[in-house]
Amino acid sequence: MIEIIRAIYYNSTTQLINTIRFQTFSSTKNRRMLHFFNKINKQNTVVISSKEEFGLLNEHRQYLPHFGTGDVKAISYESWAIYLIQLEKCLFKQEVFHLATKSKCIVFNIDQKHNIEWFAGDENTFKIKPQTGTFFNTIEKEFQLNLSKPIHMLIIELRENYFEQGLFHPSLKQLIHSVFDENDRLSFSISKRLSTYLEEINQSTKRGVCQLMFLNAKIFEVLSEITDDLETLSDVDVIHPYQEQLDQITNLIDTQLHIQFSINELAKSVGLNTSYLKKYFKEVFNETVFEYATRKRIDYAKELLETTDLPISSIAEKIGYQQGAHFSYAFKKNTGQTPNQYRKNFN
Template sequence: MDTLFNDLKQLNEEEKNILKNGHKDINQSNYTTQSEFVIESSKFLEDDSLIITRKHPRFVEFPFHKHDYIELNYVYNGKMKQKIGNQEIELKKGQMLFLNQHIEHSLEECGEDDIVINFIINPPFFDYIFQELEKETKGELINKFLFQSLFDQNRAGSYLYFKVSEVPSIQNLMGQMITEMMDKDLFTEIKMKFTMGLLFVELMKNTHYLESLEANYDYHLTNEIINYVNSSYRNASLSELSQQVNLESYNLSKFIKRNLGNTFKELVQEKRMNEAKKLLKYEDYSVESIANQIGYENISYFYRLFKKHHGLTPHQYRKRSISQIE
């Protein structure tokens, strides 16, 4: 890692020019062809490329700007201070921030030891990854929340702040991608795509490190709802959640339907059915025991729901899963 850090500390041509010009304002024409400051992916990506990594230029401030791509900021060393709206954020070593293409932010000047890696990602890059994750983790609410945050249909700016400095699996993946950035070959973009897919899997496994600082109230409330359903699905109730988020049940129900596409009851059922699948596939509990564990006392009702959701009875699903494993 010391060798990589020393390599990253070396001045690139852009940083040499910044120092030569006395830390003056950046030349926006290097980043955009528009009158507004919208950094364009075409300035960095070749026509057929979907993802690239680059070291964030040190020694100069970046005024408020947007991107026409999704950006991931990762602090390899030191820190990075930025402002999103009126919200000030200081990213520390090992932390990362996803910003969608509608967000506007400014960046303070980074010092010599502040090494930040920018991942410039065209939205189509995520199409395949999200399709595969949806197949494997169908119904998991956090997936929907993450994806909707990055691809907001209302063109609202949003971001996701992951405080994952102490998660080795995530840090190892980031290290692999940065090393790949420093030693590119013909397979670099392919390896980056696969590694980014693994990163998303690890982020979804570690959502308790997610701190959504989105100024939009909808994102805060959606995150609370997801966390509640995921942790309390066995005995979840709309009235309890209503008290927790300080919102009347009627208005909360409307909010859930509008923002997550399902009723509260459907969200809970979806979570329970997915937990039932895991228990049937990997544990030896009886079907009756599994039904009780996920919150159903009426076994017949559980059978009907399971078949409705998965097209098989619990026994049929378990039998098929065992045969697939063998």
């Protein structure tokens, strides 16, 4: 896969040079940039350098002492942008910023130790674990970023016209689109090779047309590496962004079968709203919360019927049914037998 994509790219080098040579670029003022840390950039940073050449805008901002320690670097072209945010220390716990864009983005948490935590307007907590990346097919949200821990993240933004370049063979365009469509909000581990590509992007000192060609190539390499990795990953290797919260919910259900939690109670316990809980639970476990809880209760009831002489009423209480009749109805609906019939047939 990597070799195929590279071949398509490098065979189109002449076309890229012609594009650079003859394209008319819009002015910096009219350039649409994805304003990460909108408020932070305006009020809490100072411009260290800003230069545009060959259609590339390089901007370096540094956080002011009253806010924290670190910097933001942005490289923006007509069809893509790269952002490197490094915040070593912040005097604020969280800050609002906008990610409103129709662009496709890949957010990499390149920190070795700390999660990146975002709090959406609907109070959902979204985490990107260390050394992982996350796909965003489109983003139209306002987030609060948890600034209590150091942040080191790199963002690649692919704008709408990125895929309209003549560099893309139709099949390659379809492939890249499918990667984002099928993996929206899913996280993946940063491989050793991918880590090398990101480091080369971070450390590059090239400028002008050489920088443009270098970064175009690196974006292709990043996409090809991720695509290649995803084709060989198992379901276990792909990390759902809310996997931690969903695992907490299944653990809560598993360890307290005698309590029939409501959706509201479960959602509140992990900081999700009810609609997201129901949606993501179904995506990950291929069954609803109710179906999962019922299955676990019935399985435990079977075990008790097989291994104990407990009365049906006692078993019903142990799995959260106050009325034996309700338990019998649920058990028969799921097994085709009443509890007494099941015990008798097993024995």
